[in-house]
Amino acid sequence: MFTLLTNARVFSPEDAGLCSLLLYADRIVAVEKEISLFNDVTETIDCRGKWVIPGLIDQHVHLTGGGGEAGFASRTPAVKLRDLIEAGITTVVGVLGTDAISRSPKDLYAKMQSLNLEGLRAFMHTGAYAVPSPTITRSVRDDITFIPAILGVKIALADHRGSYPTLQELLRLISDIRVASLLAGKKGLLHVHLGNLPEGMSQLNALCDAGIPIHHISPTHVARTEALFAQAIDFARRGGHIDVTSGGSRFMPQEEAIRNALEAQVPADRITISSDGNGSVPRFNAQGIVEGLSAAPVSGNLQLLPRLIDAGIAVPQAVAMMTANVAQSLGISGGVLAAGERADICVLNDDLSLAHLFAAGKQVLRDGECLINGNFG
Helix, strand or coil, X not given: CEEEEEEEEEECCCEEEEEEEEEECCEEEEEECCCCCCCCEEEEEECCCCEXXXXXXXXXXXXXXXXXXXXXXXXXXCCCHHHHHHCCEEEEEECCCCCCCCCCHHHHHHHHHHHHHCCCEEEEEEECCCCCCCCCCCCHHHHHHHCCCEEEEEEEECCCCCCCCCHHHHHHHHHHHHHHHHHHCCCCEEEEEECCCCCCCHHHXXXXXXXXXXXXXXXXXXXXXXXHHHHHHHHHHCCCCEEEECCCCCCCCHHHHHHHHHHCCCCHHHEEEECCECCEEEEECCCXXXXXXXXXXXXXXXXXXXXXXXXXXXHHHHHHCCCHHHHHHHCCCCCCCCCCCECCEEEECCCCCEEEEEECCEEEXXXXXXXXXXXXX
């Protein structure tokens, strides 16, 4: 069954101008200036006046919920399939947060696989905040080596809710990640939640100084404080990827922080954006007591896109920060619109709201209305 999208302004994420896209099964067959209609095309969608971009890749979503810092009633709920679809997300990476006591990597794995079965593409990181990391197989090496959907290990640094690991403990952990990734043919990531304590990224720089390849280190929440963001700029200039959170804590508007990074000569392809969706955003007072709590929306990336463009960031660069750059940083396929690629596609209205969404060639959102709900909405 062929589907034809016509008259689309295509950002692949590069600006391809006005094009048509031909889809068959779960793949893009062609992206061309003109594609003639033929008998086997079962549906044609006129995208006149609309932008077509790759489906968003969100590398930091609390699929099973987050929070809990203000007691059991403050635990955020699990993500619903509909929420991800309405946010334009076709690929998602699940993570745990503060609470690895009432939640576990096994629970996260089950939720991740349910999303794969329901039509999206989902991965996960094992671990949570603490070192040693909670795992499925009781071994970081075995989790990464033998479970295809596990891309790396999440920990927390520079955060009062973390476990304050030593440099030697981090070296042992990232050595396990590296060995496992070599065996499994993966990139292998130490995905690092960064808090607002003064040490910031100092331990990550020490890992690089000790000889660890920088591509194994994946810092997120880097725009939380001004001092942390300055460290992140230096890290990106050193060759690393840095991940800005669209829906969580930040010292200035995200679009301004990203523009400042570009002006500081950070290569645009080193910047990624994730939502921290469904993660809690607690507010602590000077005594460390929770004064308030909210949850980051999974739609944060889609909401940020027009603000990036309004801030003067080129459309291909802005789109890539949520698609191609993320795929590159994770070591996975996708994030581009080209023949042979999986047909994960966002169609955006002229105000950059989501008009249609295709996941693996199947239309899951039409004219802003979700077409599938999953088993439980």
